[in-house]
Amino acid sequence: MSEERNQGAAETQELREAARSLAGTGKPMLEAEHVQLYFPVKKGILVDRTIGHVHAVDDCSIALREGETLGIVGESGCGKSTFARCMVRLLEPTAGVIRFRGTDITHLGRRKLEPIHREAQLVFQDPVSSLNPRKRVGQIVGTPMKLHGVKGQNGVEDRVRELLGRVGLNPEHINRFPHEFSGGQRQRIGVARALAVDPRLIVLDEPVSALDVSIQAQVINLLDDLQDDFGLSYVFIAHDLSVVRHVSDRIGVMYLGKIVELSPAKELYTKPIHPYTQALLGAIPIPDPEENRARERVVVGGEPPNPVDPPTGCRFHTRCPHATDICKQVEPPLAEYPGGHLAACHHPQNVTEEEVTNAGRSPLSPLVAGGLLPNGKEVPVPQADTNGAGGGLAARLKRIAPG
């Protein structure tokens, strides 16, 4: 019987792979162009004066296709969660454009966001604080349905039971409170709540970080199944690169508010181009003693700088073992290497000379980054039209952070 099941799994896998290769040409689900979010830092007793800005997300662009899973990794404070919250407009970016299935949602008001939020849901890291302790599971999962006017065929309660069963919980437990469940089960409730309104996109903010390994595997498998069954797109945020490798089609690496590398999932691990990605990969111990011993590991010193006053040029230069003068002065654009692999670095690693020579400037590059490619060529930076993201951003950037 198990053989049959295995075969079944293999077929699903094939289908999934086919679907993933199609995803390359799939319609865009979400586009973020030059998104920037600065949080003001205030000081003062009677009058609040703004004394600076936290550069949480600084000119990040990304496109997510239908059915695709985009992983975003980075250390705490790199802006990955903030960026993801901008994507589904839980936060309003200070500049840039966000388009959800072709509609500009950057500055929509609460009312107009409602239908968007029905299609784009979130699952949070901490299943304890993201579930109301005084509500029963039935209410927790059912409320979003009522708010968005989703009615199951046989009423809300039936649909809630169905969902609980779907995420591997006992439908009989509909009247229990969150504290009666274990961590992994609570995370399943969070997933059921997100699914309740038939979303197309789910942003998963560190969904398994708080769980034990054996439970992590269960939840990841569940998310995998749900994606196949409902044709969902995922944005998967994590600091754990091994988990991200398992779920993602493409992965973006963030450091101090910037996307430093964006690559098809596998290639990020076999061919990391940005020294920061290399540092991240090198920092993770492999659960295999021999390979761990055989591996040469570079431990990067120092800590991420303060995002209120980020370093000039490449933001990683203060910790980078390859940094030179140019890195301190000029911010590198995202250069495009073969296979849709982007990296923002003046001294790219793991690439051939030919690849460097042929690298072009990616349109996803930050506008403030110059046109200086790692091959020494200076390409003109396209002047964005004033109606769209670009012009607005450039102007705003000047206003917020002069010089």
Place this chain on the structure above:
Amino acid sequence: MAERLLEVEDLQVSFATEDGVVRAVDGVTFTLDRGEVLAIVGESGSGKSVTSMTLMGLTRGPNARFAGSAKLKGKELLTASEEDLQHIRGAEIAMIFQDPISSLSPVHRIGDQIVEQIRAHDKKVSKGEAFDHAVELMERVGIPHARARARAFPHEFSGGMRQRAMIAMALSLSPSVLIADEPTTALDVTIQAQILAEVKTLKEHSDSGIIFVTHDLGVVADIADRVIVMYAGRVVEQGTLDEIFYDPQHPYTWGLLGSVTRMDRDPPKRLPSIPGLPPSLIRAPRGCHFRPRCPHEFERCAEVPPLEARVAEAPDHLDRCWLEVEDKRTRREIEGRIGLVRDAA
């Protein structure tokens, strides 16, 4: 032969609660020698933290019951007086906790907190001398500008720096046993790598024995000499690092090794996972605690399997599973878990 520091024999810790007796630790046996790193692995609720805290006398209370024995250099810890424990804590056994912000006092300067610890154990040391020593320790664990930073408060330190300060404090009295309870779990990976490198230097340059409590098998592979795997209060398997990773004997260990995602391999088509949940420690299943989740369960599992050596060629490799070794090896291969097979090269 290195000096034996700790000898724990059939340790049992239970707590009386309103709902019943929680058997948090139920038969833990191990030893720790000078200069070695012993990793205790397990998921939340497996009893790994209770075990290590019991050694420090931190689980004592009106509702706690202890049985078995835990000897530090021949001296019984379970029955030691509170006064004796005060001399042992810090000086003989020191502990590094997971969360440095809640284990440091927020209203005292870092340096002063280390000074206090030093002087609590030896009044003859002057404040100035103790402070110099504190600065020296902070330098040793890689805190830059230690003299100035010693005057800072914990909130002025980053997470990684706080953990370094905790390590400096733990080292201040050159303890023979250092217990690190998930010291890197709250840290970012690049900072974790720095702290792990620090612990490795410590292992080389001091002759303490280190107990490293963690749930992260990657960290274990990086740092441990020997490994204890705990499940629902019991040690289910213990052995050297290589024995645990390449010839694991207990199905729970297989499950653990199998469900780890690896970034250095192509992801498997489907992540193997252990079905179900760990049992409640109030009403644990009869016999083997892993029985309800174990795919290899058979009649004999209703009896508690003793922790004993079953692999003929490895007398120190102990496990708690009734299956025959050869049978286990075949079953393990059929399951095809990742991480268990040594590369041919």
